[in-house]
Amino acid sequence: MAYRVVVVGATGNVGREMLNILGERQFPVSEVAAVASPRSTGDIIDFGDTGQELKVRNIEHFDWAGWDIALFAAGSGPAKIYAPMAAAAGCTVIDNSSLFRMDPDVPLIVPEVNPHAIDAYRKRNIIANPNCSTAQMVVALKPLHDAATIRRVVVSTYQSVSGAGKQGMDELFEQSRAVFVGDPKEPRKFTKQIAFNVIPHIDSFMGPDSDYDGYTKEEWKMAVETNKILDPNILVSATCVRVPVFVGHSEAVSVEFEEPLSVAKAMSLLREAPGIMLVDKREDGGYVTPVECVGDYATFVSRVRRDPTVPNGLTFWCVSDNLRKGAALNAVQIAELLGRRHLKKAA
Template identity: 85%
Template sequence: MAYKIVVVGATGSVGREMLNILAERQFPIAEIAAVASSRSTGDMIDFGDSGRELKVQNIEHFDFAGWDMALFAAGSDVSKIYAPKAAAAGCTVIDNSSLFRMDPDVPLIVPEVNPEAIDGYRKRNIIANPNCSTAQMVVALKPLHDAAGIRRVVVSTYQSVSGAGKEGMDELFEESRAIFVGDALSPRKFTKQIAFNVIPHIDSFVGPETDYDGYTKEELKMAQETNKILSPDILVTATCVRVPVFVGHSEAINIEFERPISVKEAQAILRESPGVMLYDKREDGGYITPIECVGEYATYISRVRKDPTVDNGLALWCVSDNLRKGAALNAVQIAELLGRRHLKKAA
């Protein structure tokens, strides 16, 4: 069965990547529409490497009736207005924003981790795509949790500027250039200079009304979303850092288990796990860095080692293309899962 697909926010970084991945994976498409704001109406955009171009349509006038799925990559403000309209018109929404993630009536899905949760999508006809840093982490955690039961996770992220969109990427480029030619710096997207620097601050700060006072919303998302996707019993504490890398998020993950698990056991499990690529050598360069994961589908795991400071502890390094597994790829995988489990049955 082929589907009628809408990509909302098609001209943005994630929207373009959605189009690329739909074409790459030869998603069964009967018809496809590229939709964005009035600023982009009438522009032509490539549908991956297919040689086909799509004319961008204005979301304000787009009729979602008769379309099967809409992949939203336009931010919470757009999703708040148009996702419920699309869902009410019978078009199932797969939303990349944070707006619906913690809604109890909206499944939050990583297909390698909790595919069965998609069965609840009919309550609102909306499916949420998790935060980019959460998505890659739970792909790594799921098989280990199944094997030994995860009690607690301590994670530090090293998140690329593409996680802040085109403006973030432009700012890193412009600041780097300004430093080399001696021009003045004037950060706009980030709170401090990002070129040749790191910033321990992503999203706004959480207030004292929660147990996470002093954390940022990005850090809170990682805890809450992991609990919803994987298990409410896992304790998660995160420190999220923006780094001067264009694409690719990295994470240093420390895991405390309920039951013993050796490094060799963990490596063997990860080696066979869906969505995971284990590259772990005890030698110079025997690990994956962000630049090596760009354009790839997998979540890469390296440096698996015992944590001798706690009982049943392991530490590992996790890298993934945040525009792909952290956003566009996961959304397309959700669409594939939805088609297999539900829409195909209804056809």
């Protein structure tokens, strides 16, 4: 007994991770379809480490009827066209793009944080996967919010180039090599040189008609998605920075609470919370960096400490594999949650 599952954008970084994680977690599938744009049609890709090979199908001609779940990792453009088609055919869509996240009829889900919100998926038969930076942050915030009610969050992110896709990873590699051999280092994917540099700019800038004038859309997403997932009353100010790291997003998070919360209590809550691995030794190397989180499911929290600038404040460091918890893993976890709460397995 199992589900028929479609992975859309299967040849991209996140799509491949979805296939890997479906295999790793032994998600109950009777059939898997790898779907992508016409230029990838006919390519052969692996279904994780299962030993099964999949022939990529053309999304323009794909018949959605009879499929149970579609994991979309193809961006907003294809999602706008094909996600409603799949949903109308009875295939529940879990979309990784930003297209549906703020739609009031589409639940935005992080299973460790707001699992009950998935019950509203039937309105459109679509479920949204949050922004990669938001996902790891709200996992860490959830147990703290339940204990002491968060009033305000100030976060600075250090986001890897894999968040910009294969082109971003290629650009970091090529520019890094160019630095050593003296070749030109002209940026193509990013607005400035990314090798041996940091860029305080991810996505487009918000305009003067927005409450977030001067912020980037990535920074806006972190605020409004946190409000939708966790609590609409939390104030969020984000600064999102692209850094020369291939995989793994990091965040420095400062939180102001309504009620007092000691460092010891916060660490105890984080240690017991689902999806979190607390690694906090106040010594050299007693924390987790992006290199160490690659390939892992957990959201790692380190350096929990009191923020002396506000009455009830804590600060911590948060790291996660953005291709996994920030995208593919969370989507598969949503599919698992959907199966437990709503879908009946077909024989």
